[in-house]
Amino acid sequence: MVKAAVLKGVEQVEIMEFPKPKVAKDCALARVEVCGICGSDPHIYQGHLPVPYPIILGHEVSLILEEMGPEYPRHDVLGNPVKEGDRVALVPAYNCGKCVVCKLQPQRHNLCEKGECYGVTLQCSKEPHLFGGYAEYMYLYPEAWIYKCPEGMSAEVLALADPLAVGLRGLDAACSPGLPWAREGFGVGKTVLIQGLGTIGILTAAAAKAAGASAVYAIDGVKSRIDMSYKFGVDEVIDFNEYKTPEERLARVNKLTNGMGCDVVIELAGVPAVFQEAINLTRRGGKLIELGHYTDVGTIPINPQVISFREIEIVGLWAYAAPELGTAISLIQQTMDRFPYADLITHRYHIDEADQALKEARDRNCIKSVILGK
Structure with missing residues (x-):
């Protein structure tokens, strides 16, 4: 039997057991090592984002391939x-390949x-049941992309690639189609402001600095997050506890910017008033990336x-496209000596403690928490 934490309704988590599934010829069964608690998970837990109950939450996973059907791919996507x-x-989202978006914009999975x-x-x-990371095992369909873990990267650090991929999508959108030399969009030497220092915000800061930002600023008020961000x-x-008003x-x-405002502002707080404030923080001709509102x-x-007078380009984004997870893994591999990725994970829980873990994440008592699998 396989243990899993099942969300059966709003703030209703039950530990259940499911039969270990037989693996179809083109599928695989993977053992969950680590599953990060995404910022969206507490929102789902509280009922802010509708999901089909019952459901096993968790999508920021590091997995061990345990059983592969004879027709399951023997290579990752690279x-x-x-x-x-x-x-x-694992790239948790997979596309149908048949709808209008998939046909006309196949790069936007x-x-x-x-x-x-x-x-x-x-x-x-429904069988085979195991479709979330708050479990000992996950069942993998062939449509879902996987990336092999580089040598020397731990399971916990690999699980951070998913939130980093979200931040990279924001930086990608800030780069294109602007011309950095003409002060359009993100590029080497540009200034970046991040609103909200959750895991994605901190990792986005690291990515921006690694990509050549001249300065990375942030707005937040949680001391543990602020202290951690300086390492990244x-x-x-x-600190909005010190600078209490939008005007301040x-x-x-x-x-900090000689009166110009920042070249790129990335909203990651998920608070409508923060987006409103971001418009004034973006320099004339700059880019504002809206990435925080998943609910x-x-x-x-x-x-x-x-917006018109300042010629601000506003880009809305939803999650990330599948290739960006590979980019995130590569960036982590290249910068492991520069940024202490493992330090981001401050709380670890077993599957039996999933309800407590979600409450702690909801109340922002951690920087990054993870569920430990089997």
Whole structure:
């Protein structure tokens, strides 16, 4: 039998056991080593994001391939050979390949109209049940992309590739189609402001600094997150406990940027008022990336004239496209000596403690927490 933490309703977690499934010829069964608690998981737990109950949450996973059907691919998406016993990362969302978006924009897997996502859209009431990372095993369909773990990378650090991929998507969007030499978009020597220092925010800061940002600033108010962010390339955090109003924070950003504002602002707090504030923090001709709102938490009044007058380019993003997980793994591998990735994981829980783990994440009592698998 396989143990799993099942979300059966709003804030209703039950530890259940499922039969270990037989593996179809083109599928695989993987043992869960580590599953990160994504920032979206507490929202799902509280009912802010509708999901099909009952469901096993968890999609930021590090897995060990335990049983591979005879027709399951023997290579990851980059062509690296994989075999039973190998550690892999999973792209949790997979697309249908048939809808209008898949046909016209095949590079944007995340926008598929009929796609599925482990830990978010797949019920566990139907066999083979194991479609989320808060479990001892996960069942892998051939449509889901996997990436082989580089040698020397731990399971916990590999699980950070998923949130990093989200941040990389934000930086990618800030780069294109702007011309960095013409001060359009992100590029070497540009300034970046990150609103919200959760795991994605901290990892985005590291990616921006690794990619050549001249300065990375952030806004947050949680001391543990602020302290951690300095290890990942943040030059200054504007603590909203000290700078209490939008006007005070704007004045500080203007002082740091000689009155210009930041070249790129990335909203990762998921608070409507923060997006409103971001418009004024972005320099004229700059880019504002909206990446934090995975749940509908309301609206905010916006003055369109300010956007036009300042010629701010606003880009909305949802999760990440499948190739970006590979980019994230590569970036971690290249910068492991520069950034202490393992330090981000401050809390570890067993499957039996999933309810407590979700409550702690909801209350922001951790930087990054993980569920330990089998």
